[in-house]
Amino acid sequence: MKAAVLIAPHRFDLRDVPTPTIGPEDALIRVARVGICGTDVHIFNGHYAADRLPLIPGHEFCGEVAAFGSNVKHLTEGQRVVADINIGCGTCYWCRRNEILNCPTMTQVGIGRDGAFAEYVALPARLVIAAPEGISDAVLALTEPVACVVRAARKAQVSFGQSVVILGAGPIGNLHVxxxxLVGAAPIIVADLSLDRCQMALAAGADAAISNPDQLRAEVLARTQGRGADVVIESVGSPRLxxxxxxxxxxxxxxxFFxxxxxxxxxxxxILRTILEENSLKGSVAGMGEDMHDALTLLAHGRFKxxxxxxxxxxxxxxxxxxxxxxxxxxxxxTQILL
Known part of the structure; x- marks a missing residue:
């Protein structure tokens, strides 16, 4: 099969490689589309998972079932699907709680093992999710990133009328908006240095978008009766932010923390302020388990632009x-890669 192998930071090599083999509990997916994720960019730039190169990245994918193992009963050949990329043992304390990233044996498609910038990708069949009718491949390939913001919303426990600041109006920041x-936050304030992306955030539903960092705190205080935001989501990965x-x-x-x-x-x-003010810090980065199913439902019903x-x-x-x-x-x- 054809595959794009990242052989070193900033350098892909298009190669003919063996099609993945599958076991009795696995599925082989013929890839249709793959989105380029911010994590892929970090890998490309050598900032993340550099010790795993050479690697076939890519995890925001959709496709159709090409083959499946003898013990798999819920899939059919040619079925359009997406997949949860987080592979845990399935039985440990963290897997039982749908905290798969903490599983001692956890790996991720396209990050810890070869992924979907290839004609085929293999993974456990239990992680493969059937696609509903009427949703295009282009939208279907957004399921994984939408699942990430679904999980972030759950972790942040945002409720109706709570004020939210989103730092960064790139792809994932826009999805956070x-x-x-959808969960009823108000106001939603976005900060990004790009005027174009600020405008896109407003079009996505933000109540305010600030491109001047010097104005950000004053704007947040003005829109929250001087209190500050209930929740701030960092979606860039900058210690400064x-x-x-x-x-x-x-x-x-x-x-x-996203x-x-x-x-x-x-x-x-x-630390002292965090303690005395009873502030909280909570990490979240990947959608998994039911997050994927919920994301697919939201996309299928047109809840995202x-x-x-x-x-x-x-x-x-x-x-x-x-x-x-x-x-x-x-x-x-x-940006999506077409297979």
């Missing part, structure tokens, strides 16, 4: 160009 609108988040939450507020940083990027936390995420696509053979030009295409909230 839409998710917060995580520090900024501490200045924007109200007493008793919550910071959602954007990935490098392991050598510590964050200074005002997906057009800005489906406009840009490249064939697998042009994947190097797709990655090289990402930063010069801020209006493309998502």
């Amino acid at each position: 839409q998710m917060m609108r 995580y520090a900024t988040a501490q200045t924007l939450i109200r007493k008793g507020g919550h910071i959602a 954007g990935l940083t490098g392991p050598d990027q510590p964050l200074h936390i005002d 997906t057009d800005p995420f489906t406009a840009a696509s490249y064939p697998l053979g042009d994947i190097q160009t797709a990655f090289d030009t990402l930063s010069s295409r801020p209006a493309d909230l998502k």
Whole structure:
């Protein structure tokens, strides 16, 4: 099969590689589309999972069932599907609680093992989810990133009328905006240096979008009766923005740690303030289990504005160009690779 192998940071090699083999509990998926995720960009730039190269990345995928093992009963050949990429043991304490990222044996498709920038990808069949009728491949491939913001909303426990600040209006920040609108947050305030992406955040449902960092805190205080935000979501992965988040939450507020940083990027936390104000910090990065099913349901019923995420696509053979030009295409909230 054809596959795009990341052989070193910034360097893909299009290769003929063996089609993955499957066991009795597995499924082989013929890939149709794969979205480029921020995690893929971190891997491409050598900031994450560099010790796992060479690697076939790609995890925001959809496709159809090409084959499945002898013990698999819930799939049919040719069935359109998506998949939960988080592979745990299925029996440990964390797996039972749907906290699969903490499973001692956890790995992820396209991150810890070869992924979907290839004609075929294999994974346990129990993680494969049938697609409903009437949803396009372009939208179907958004299931995994939407699942990530579904889980973040659950972890943050946002309720009706709570104020939310989202730091970063890139692809995942835009999805956070839409998710917060769905759960009834108000006001929703976005901060991003890009005026274009601020405008896209407003179109997605944000109540305010701030491009000048010097104005951000004053704007948040003005829109929250001087208290600060109930919840701040960092969706970029910048230690500077995580520090900024501490200045924007109200007493008793919550910071959602979402954007990935490098392991050598510590964050200074005002411990005394966190204790005295009863603030909380909570991490969340990947959707898993029921998050995937809920995300698929929301997409199938048109609850997300997906057009800005489906406009840009490249064939697998042009994947190097797709990655090289990402930063010069801020209006493309998502780029998808076509197989």
